[in-house]
Amino acid sequence: xxxxxxxxxxxxxxxxxxxxxxxxxxxxxxxxxxxxxxxxxxxxxxxxxxxxxxxxxxxxxxxxxxxxxxxxxxxxxxxxxxxxxxxxxxxxxxxxxxxxxxxxxxxxxxxxxxxxxxxxxxxxxxxxxxxxx
Amino acid sequence: xxxxxxxxxxxxxxxxxxxxxxxxxxxxxxxxxxxxxxxxxxxxxxxxxxxxxxxxxxxxxxxxxxxxxxxxxxxxxxxxxxxxxxxxxxxxxxxxxxxxxxxxxxxxxxxxxxxxxxxxxxxxxxxxxxxxxxxxxxxxxxxxxxxxxxxxxxxxxxxxxxxxxxxxxxxxxxxxxxxxxxxxxxxxxxxxxxxxxxxxxxxxxxxxxxxxxxxxxxxxxxxxxxxxxxxxxxxxxxxxxxxxxxxxxxxxxxxxxxxxxxxxxxxxxxxxxxxxxxxxxxxxxxxxxxxxxxxxxxxxxxxxxxxxxxxxxxxxxxxxxxxxxxxxxxxxxxxxxxxxxxxxxxxxxxxxxxxxxxxxxxxxxxxxxxxxxxxxxxxxxxxxxxxxxxxxxxxxxxxxxxxxxxxxxxxxxxxxxxxxxxxxxxxxxxxxxxxxxxxxxxxxxxxxxxxxxxxxxxxxxxxxxxxxxxxxxxxxxxxxxxxxxxxxxxxxxxxxxxxxxxxxxxxxxxxxxxxxxxxxxxxxxxxxxxxxxxxxxxxxxx
Numbered sequence: 001x002x003x004x005x006x007x008x009x010x011x012x013x014x015x016x017x018x019x020x021x022x023x024x025x026x027x028x029x030x031x032x033x034x035x036x037x038x039x040x041x042x043x044x045x046x047x048x049x050x051x052x053x054x055x056x057x058x059x060x061x062x063x064x065x066x067x068x069x070x071x072x073x074x075x076x077x078x079x080x081x082x083x084x085x086x087x088x089x090x091x092x093x094x095x096x097x098x099x100x101x102x103x104x105x106x107x108x109x110x111x112x113x114x115x116x117x118x119x120x121x122x123x124x125x126x127x128x129x130x131x132x133x
Numbered sequence: 134x135x136x137x138x139x140x141x142x143x144x145x146x147x148x149x150x151x152x153x154x155x156x157x158x159x160x161x162x163x164x165x166x167x168x169x170x171x172x173x174x175x176x177x178x179x180x181x182x183x184x185x186x187x188x189x190x191x192x193x194x195x196x197x198x199x200x201x202x203x204x205x206x207x208x209x210x211x212x213x214x215x216x217x218x219x220x221x222x223x224x225x226x227x228x229x230x231x232x233x234x235x236x237x238x239x240x241x242x243x244x245x246x247x248x249x250x251x252x253x254x255x256x257x258x259x260x261x262x263x264x265x266x267x268x269x270x271x272x273x274x275x276x277x278x279x280x281x282x283x284x285x286x287x288x289x290x291x292x293x294x295x296x297x298x299x300x301x302x303x304x305x306x307x308x309x310x311x312x313x314x315x316x317x318x319x320x321x322x323x324x325x326x327x328x329x330x331x332x333x334x335x336x337x338x339x340x341x342x343x344x345x346x347x348x349x350x351x352x353x354x355x356x357x358x359x360x361x362x363x364x365x366x367x368x369x370x371x372x373x374x375x376x377x378x379x380x381x382x383x384x385x386x387x388x389x390x391x392x393x394x395x396x397x398x399x400x401x402x403x404x405x406x407x408x409x410x411x412x413x414x415x416x417x418x419x420x421x422x423x424x425x426x427x428x429x430x431x432x433x434x435x436x437x438x439x440x441x442x443x444x445x446x447x448x449x450x451x452x453x454x455x456x457x458x459x460x461x462x463x464x465x466x467x468x469x470x471x472x473x474x475x476x477x478x479x480x481x482x483x484x485x486x487x488x489x490x491x492x493x494x495x496x497x498x499x500x501x502x503x504x505x506x507x508x509x510x511x512x513x514x515x516x517x518x519x520x521x522x523x524x525x526x527x528x529x530x531x532x533x534x535x536x537x538x539x540x541x542x543x544x545x546x547x548x549x550x551x552x553x554x555x556x557x558x559x560x561x562x563x564x565x566x567x568x569x570x571x572x573x574x575x576x577x578x579x580x581x582x583x584x585x586x587x588x589x590x591x592x593x594x595x596x597x598x599x600x601x602x603x604x605x606x607x608x609x610x611x612x613x614x615x616x617x618x619x620x621x622x623x624x625x626x627x628x629x630x631x632x633x634x635x636x637x638x639x640x641x642x643x644x645x646x647x648x649x650x651x652x653x654x655x656x657x658x659x660x661x662x663x664x665x666x667x668x669x670x671x672x673x674x675x
Contacts, residue, residue: 068244
């Protein structure tokens with residue numbers, strides 16, 4: 001890491017009002033252990049996610065989602081209209097394999113369902129951002 | 134080093150285990166003192182004399198999504214196929230949060246409403262659910278999973294029974310009102326703090342002591358503590374610590390003695406999970422620990438006070454996303470573990486758990502799993518069949534010993550409420566979560582299909598269940614109709630009375646029942662709670 005490389009900054013948010021936090025805890029810790037700066041936003045609406053992403057100057061938004069995707073669609077639209085179309089968005093949660101293509105269509109770069117290796121998430125983020133660390 | 138010397142063998146909670154156990158390992162064990170017969174102190178071997186010969190464990194499945202009609206359909210389906218008690222899940226967005234469907238936080242996520250449970254917003258919804266379901270003939274958990282929703286849920290279920298001419302003292306069922314659910318494992322945004330939660334739960338306990346002798350008002354869900362990172366003996370200790378908070382508060386109130394109300398707290402749940410023997414021993418150790426806690430610390434004299442009854446819920450978190458049909462095996466093994474541990478009811482998690490809320494097909498398999506165990510395996514003929522096993526008795530002792538130690542640790546934090554409020558319990562849970570993740574990552578904890586025996590392509594098609602996508606729309610229609618049809622003056626009066634009662638030390642349940650009978654909504658009740666009790670920020674270590 002050169003002097004000019006700031007750590008990768010990640011906003012993690014839950015898109016629903018389902019408060020289970022094991023997934024976001026594991027991922028947050030794994031990303032921090034890999035040298036990233038993680039801001040856990042909690043349960044946020046589309047507007048709140050966009051505002052937090054801007055305020056925190058994040059490179060990545062990690063969404064914990066489950067279920068119907070109207071909410072996710074709203075989030076992706078809001079990110080786009082807030083000028084955050086370049087932010088890398090990844091997602092995890094109880095997402096059936098059938099739904100993954102549709103989520104990618106919405107602009108989510110990769111979906112990490114339960115059982116995904118956290119190393120794979122770290123590698124994916126670094127690769128996509130063209131970063132070694 | 135040989136492979137044996139290299140590898141550490143331990144239970145899931147980290148207790149080192151030897152390759153075999155012998156009489157030496159249980160030297161000093163005294164049958165009468167440490168085991169007793171089933172139905173006799175210290176109840177290690179089971180709460181009832183004849184165990185499953187008299188009474189098979191209840192087939193008790195958590196269920197429900199979508200609209201009240203959708204819930205009713207699922208309940209009827211499960212009852213038709215042989216479940217012997219209903220557990221109503223409820224929608225997280227509306228019901229659990231005490232938000233009406235038009236609350237801004239719900240509107241922002243309206244597509245997800247009904248996904249995790251049915252929207253139950255008023256007594257009208259309960260009327261819809263229970264149409265044609267005789268409340269005096271079933272054993273019911275009417276949706277009071279989380280503390281702040283529980284008074285409303287109970288008020289609806291009980292008011293409906295009264296409306297139908299069923300006296301409250303005939304009703305059989307259980308609350309849950311569980312701290313580990315919405316304060317630890319699945320935190321609710323803007324929920325009332327733990328202290329007011331204690332008040333509400335003790336109001337429920339008092340109300341049941343007076344009016345509902347066959348109702349378990351609160352059921353501490355060790356399962357949720359276990360699923361949030363606590364291990365087997367920590368889970369036991371957390372349940373005991375929670376119980377002491379209820380008992381101490383009830384005794385402080387001074388209206389009832391220990392033997393008046395303790396039976397209402399002694400029905401709990403524990404996780405039945407992947408460590409087959411550890412969870413069998415956990416149930417046995419928990420019964421003995423409960424007996425000792427109630428008699429030694431609290432001087433309880435009535436057996437109903439110190440007999441621990443257990444609902445064994447198979448752990449959902451170990452159900453894999455990958456190769457979901459493997460989860461049928463897991464469900465069967467975990468249920469067998471619970472049955473050999475002598476539990477009074479079992480809920481088997483569905484094979485599609487990792488991917489979606491359970492489908493009908495998966496819930497049918499869950500029910501059949503239990504029925505096959507009950508009717509085909511022969512295990513119901515003999516109570517506590519593993520008693521006397523050197524390993525089982527040693528592990529039961531060891532779990533109890535560690536659980537008492539951990540109970541002391543919790544109490545050193547200033548007691549259960551303080552341990553929760555301060556975030557200490559969350560940090561403990563997080564530590565457990567990370568340890569488990571480390572174990573899975575290193576391969577020390579093998580998970581078939583996830584870190585071993587993986588497949589690039591899924592071998593079976595498992596269609597994901599989709600909850601009713603019109604749930605929110607329908608809930609809004611019902612809400613608008615309700616607001617037009619009800620007597621708004623009566624609602625205002627009832628809510629004002631509820632507010633007064635909440636601000637006082639009076640029991641909240643009578644006013645709650647009056648409010649639900651006037652068709653107050655969950656959001657209106659929630660506004661009163663939030664105003665009077667304020668809101669709590671979950672001390673998540675993130």
